Amino acid sequence: MGIVSLSTDTNYDALINSLSTPCYIIDRVRLDTNVEKLIRDFDATWPGNVRYSYSIKTNSLPWIVTYMKKLGFRAEVVSDQEYRLARKLGFNKGEIVYNGPAKGENILIESLNGGGIVNLDNFSEIEILQHYIDARTRDWKVGLRYNFDLESVCPGETIAGENRGRFGFCIENGDFDAAIKKLRSLGVKVVGLHGHNSTKTKSLKVFSAIAQTARGLIDRYDLQLEYFDIGGGFFGDKPGKPPYKEYAETISRPFEGINYVTLIIEPGASLISSPISYLTTVRNIRRNGDKQFVTVDGSNIHINPMMHDIKFDIRVFGNKQGASCGFKQTICGFTCIEMDRMGEITGNCLVEIGDRIEFLNCGSYSMALSPLFIGYFPAVYVYENRRFQCVRKQWTEDEFIQKCEVAE
Numbered sequence: 001m002g003i004v005s006l007s008t009d010t011n012y013d014a015l016i017n018s019l020s021t022p023c024y025i026i027d028r029v030r031l032d033t034n035v036e037k038l039i040r041d042f043d044a045t046w047p048g049n050v051r052y053s054y055s056i057k058t059n060s061l062p063w064i065v066t067y068m069k070k071l072g073f074r075a076e077v078v079s080d081q082e083y084r085l086a087r088k089l090g091f092n093k094g095e096i097v098y099n100g101p102a103k104g105e106n107i108l109i110e111s112l113n114g115g116g117i118v119n120l121d122n123f124s125e126i127e128i129l130q131h132y133i134d135a136r137t138r139d140w141k142v143g144l145r146y147n148f149d150l151e152s153v154c155p156g157e158t159i160a161g162e163n164r165g166r167f168g169f170c171i172e173n174g175d176f177d178a179a180i181k182k183l184r185s186l187g188v189k190v191v192g193l194h195g196h197n198s199t200k201t202k203s204l205k206v207f208s209a210i211a212q213t214a215r216g217l218i219d220r221y222d223l224q225l226e227y228f229d230i231g232g233g234f235f236g237d238k239p240g241k242p243p244y245k246e247y248a249e250t251i252s253r254p255f256e257g258i259n260y261v262t263l264i265i266e267p268g269a270s271l272i273s274s275p276i277s278y279l280t281t282v283r284n285i286r287r288n289g290d291k292q293f294v295t296v297d298g299s300n301i302h303i304n305p306m307m308h309d310i311k312f313d314i315r316v317f318g319n320k321q322g323a324s325c326g327f328k329q330t331i332c333g334f335t336c337i338e339m340d341r342m343g344e345i346t347g348n349c350l351v352e353i354g355d356r357i358e359f360l361n362c363g364s365y366s367m368a369l370s371p372l373f374i375g376y377f378p379a380v381y382v383y384e385n386r387r388f389q390c391v392r393k394q395w396t397e398d399e400f401i402q403k404c405e406v407a408e
């Protein structure tokens with residue numbers, strides 16, 4: 001963990017004490033910057049059209065989803081519930097990209113009939129199509145998610161490793177081939193390929209392998225594609241990591257020499273991670289044995305719910321930032337989980353009761369994965385034009401018990 005100095009925005013630093021904690025803060029300017037840069041770099045690099053589809057699962061807060069919609073993004077959904085959420089938040093059927101390994105029958109058909117983009121993932125979905133197909137639906141178009149041995153091309157980079165990625169139709173065992181033939185026999189047009197792979201490294205090599213594999217399939221099956229969907233899984237503005245431009249160049253290269261189709265990208269973390277922070281207040285400080293524990297009113301369950309080994313950068317708002325401190329201070333959460341330890345402060349910064357501690361870069365897979373455990377969902381503020389706007393009020397026991405019965 002690193003302690004970073006306070007922001008250059010003294011207005012922000014002054015107002016932060018007025019927020020009730022714990023809460024998330026969305027930095028509107030940083031979010032705008034990420035989105036503008038993504039669109040500028042991909043539009044400038046991919047020779048065809050680019051369609052931007054926001055990965056709803058990465059952070060499904062309604063303010064964020066509708067913010068993306070206003071900027072022209074489509075919605076990328078991976079479940080029926082997310083599909084309905086996207087519809088409720090104003091996306092029409094044609095503006096939704098429907099992925100996911102367990103699509104429901106009704107929404108699958110609704111999306112196809114509504115002109116949405118559907119990327120098929122398994123044979124059961126083809127059977128559903130076969131069941132519903134009739135003269136009226138003969139112009140269905142689908143994409144296929146392909147599965148290939150990415151681990152052998154990029155050793156150590158995939159999440160499943162030797163245990164093989166689980167999504168899509170496997171190329172090596174003939175499933176992809178069988179899927180193409182089956183769909184052709186049904187008269188369903190295969191107009192897209194979907195290659196999303198989340199990896200540990202998010203390396204350019206991974207994206208090169210995914211794009212090259214798509215090119216191989218286009219050539220082998222003489223596919224007349226309307227789109228190639230590379231998925232998400234990029235780095236965003238993290239220092240020292242590939243910028244969007246390099247991803248776009250890497251993805252473009254294998255398509256040289258053929259007509260450039262529409263590129264669909266499905267970014268999540270690369271846009272939403274860095275603009276969001278999490279603010280807590282120090283409740284008490286104790287020393288057990290020779291260790292110093294600082295307990296705050298927030299918790300790892302809100303920023304690192306899977307308890308991965310993440311070291312967040314933090315900012316401390318207090319009076320003793322420069323004070324020399326010869327011992328380690330372990331920041332702990334409000335839960336009763338022993339390992340709810342959110343980080344350590346070792347440098348010259350003595351923390352006091354009432355100080356505010358802000359954890360940075362925690363917008364992806366944090367809010368959306370938070371459980372309703374011991375506490376309820378925190379408030380969310382957007383910082384824009386020198387003020388904070390609340391875009392989600394803190395949940396209370398009232399929201400928690402809605403739709404529940406009590407024992408008579």
Ligand SMILES: *Cc1c(COP(=O)(O)O)cnc(C)c1O
Binds near residue numbers: 055196232267
């Ligand atoms: C999760 C996911 C994404 C977004 O991934 P990020 O790492 O958040 O960019 C895009 N497409 C699909 C199919 C996904 O499952």
